[in-house]
Amino acid sequence: AQEVRIATHVSAESPLAKQMEMFAERIEEKLPGEFDFELYPNGQLGKESALIDNLQLDTIEMVNVASGVLKVDDQLGFFDLPWLFQDRENVRRAMAAGLEKELVDTVEGNMSAKVVGVYENGFRHIINSQHPIETPADLDGMKIRISGGDFRQQIFASLGAVPAKIAWGETFTAMQTGVVDGAEAATYGFYGQKMYEVQDYLSLTRHVYTPSFLLASPGFWDSLTEEQQAVFTQVAEDMRDDAYAQAAEIEQANLDAMRDALEINDVDLGPFRDKVKSVYENYESKYGDDWLQIVRQTAESS
Amino acid sequence: MLKYLDRLVETVVGALVALTTIAVCLNVFFRYVLGSGLVWADEVPGFLLVWIAFLGAYIAARDQGHIAFDMLVEAFPPLLKRIVQVVGETAVIGFFVLLGIKSWQMIDRVGGRSIETLPIAQGVFMSVLPIASTLMVIALSVRLFQRWRNS
């Protein structure tokens, strides 16, 4: 059997790790004995940027990663636009309506990798020790650990927050000691790091949505027969709905597990969106509004 | 000749140590006094650490500063001792030749991706690996040559 290593930088309980498991299991069902999948969650084979580099260099066969992929082309900064998607339904409809295809083409056009599947890493929310975030004014003066680049920092700064880019491993302590008042991340990140132990409020701000990218290295992909490639593509497509459903389940389970330890509140996104309009105008003037149209047209279609 | 190279590397490395110190302190200043983070200062100094480490490795190699366990080798008869030292140094040189080539290929293929906080290609920061590998090969070969001439 051909050895296939699939790696991710996040924990074994994350949607990303579960997606690799799902993929490996279903390939095994369809092509029994042809592949020998080894799963490496938890950054065992390196952090996200290293995994992406390794994949393109053909030193790892497959990875499942998230926002790191969006750095390959400036237009993908689209996914950094704040409050872009209303909810998970909006994401799924937009992806089905052509956004996923655009995304795959852009990624494949800018890096040497085969995009096998696009699933969910999740919405990012804000956890903090001060008060629930309900309106943009609640962010004023709040020291928040952010990930991502300059763009996200500008948005938080423009809303009055004080962004800090502390290492993820130091974030728990930074919260405990008050170096930061809170952090923004996907729900499984808060849960996995036990941040609910030192924070009091989790506001479902959904300020950014990040897809996950199941990628195959060019060398590995070319080594597959046409039939195998077809099965890979088919399996990846067939598992899409289950992967989204699973990500939703993981998020719900994490929220339920944290509910006793902190106050969770839903957030009306309207006022936040009004505050960041200029960001959209800026993006449109650079890259046009094709992608935005897809998202907007699929926002309220239910 | 090598003296000028030493001077050049020392100058770059000293400047980098100063620069990272300033960046780290500025970040604290920005957070507390100006109430806004300096996001690039949370990423770029980490990359500069690679530069400090690998250029510093050249400086240390020039004056034999890398920590080694030499009690056993010192106890060897002179000829054996010389052979073992030459083999060891050749192995290190071999590694840096490999690192130089492989890091060059890496930059060629993935160096274009931008870092997170600034629109700078990561290859700019990665370039220290081939540069330092070349420097290390020079430093170690010179030492090997001197050892051979002295014996």
Place this chain on the structure above:
Amino acid sequence: MAWGVVAMLFGIILLGVPVGFALMITAAISMWIADINLLMIPVQIFSGTNSLVLLAIPLFILMGELMSATSIAQRLIDFAASLVGWMRGGLSHINVVTSMFMAEMSGSAVADAAVMSKIFVPQMEKRGYPKGFAASITAVSATLGIIIPPSIPMVLYGVTTNTSIRDLFIAGIVPGLLLAAAFMVTSWLFARREHHPREGNFELKTLGTAFKGALIPLAIPIIVVGGLIAGIYTPTEAAGIGVMIALLFGLFVTRDLDYRIIWKLMVTTARQTAVVMMIVAGSAILGQYLANEQLPQQIASALGGITDSYILNLLIINVFVLLLGMFLHASAAIIVVVPLLLPMATNLGIDPVHFGVIVCLNLGIGQQTPPVASVLLTVCSTTGMKIEQVMGYCKWFLLAMFAVLLFVTFTPMTALWFR
């Protein structure tokens, strides 16, 4: 396969190749044999060494270098002398207490040993102490540098195990004080038997003057480590601020720094950083290879299955780390081996922070014991002595360190009191 790699690594080290390069060569050969694409090497080196947290290492080194270049040491010695000089074996106690103060500004025992041995060994010799004794007490008390915060091995431990560096720093305080006390008791016993002299009488007025002179040096660690503990800044930022304060102090208060010296110290810092970072880089690729072959899980389960007894397991871990510390450089021992031992320790219910202190104490002992005795060798080389001349005295101090190690191992409160 795992043992083959270990054997190759030790073989290369024993043949005199510097530890960092030995790790790199071992990894490269192992990967080549296992038919792993060698392009992984530069990727892993680059991603394993670019880290804002590891940046604390050069900054703490620079802070310590700046301190040593100023008259801070002398001010601390004066203060220590007025505090404990009146006791029998006065200079030994002054030595320990000064090391304790120095430890608050430095993260490396080797650096402390270099500075302190130049000052103390000649002075103690002049006052009639055996040279071997003087060297021993100087070497062992330098260990305080990596137990009392800040500590470079603790930074490395925190990075490798994803443990809070701040918590590790706090956890080192009490064990550090216990070590200092153990050294003072040991030297007091020596002083009684061998009639070591006192250094004057206790005088409140002298103490007051000396205290005033040492006020700023004593305040620096409070700002640096205190601010870190209070959560004003991260470990790296704390180190950066420490550098700034030390600079300002040396330039404007003691006025023994000038731009030429500062420049030289920055180059020295890069050189010392490189030595540690080559080990980090080598461990990054060797670690990658081990993970790729799924060896850490195998080794961890092999070590975990020896016995069920909590106490025996703790002793096994201690012996294991101690042996490693004897043969490996402290940084290498932490980065390569701790990830393998930590799962076993956490299975036993040992807190990772407590375990970090245990590891550092073991490595502190390892720095005093041949064959790889980085601290003891530093003292020997600055004072022109042979290890054999020192070991006779050193072994008694090592005994004291063992006692503290065992006490801290079986009394988690000494490390975790702040939780």
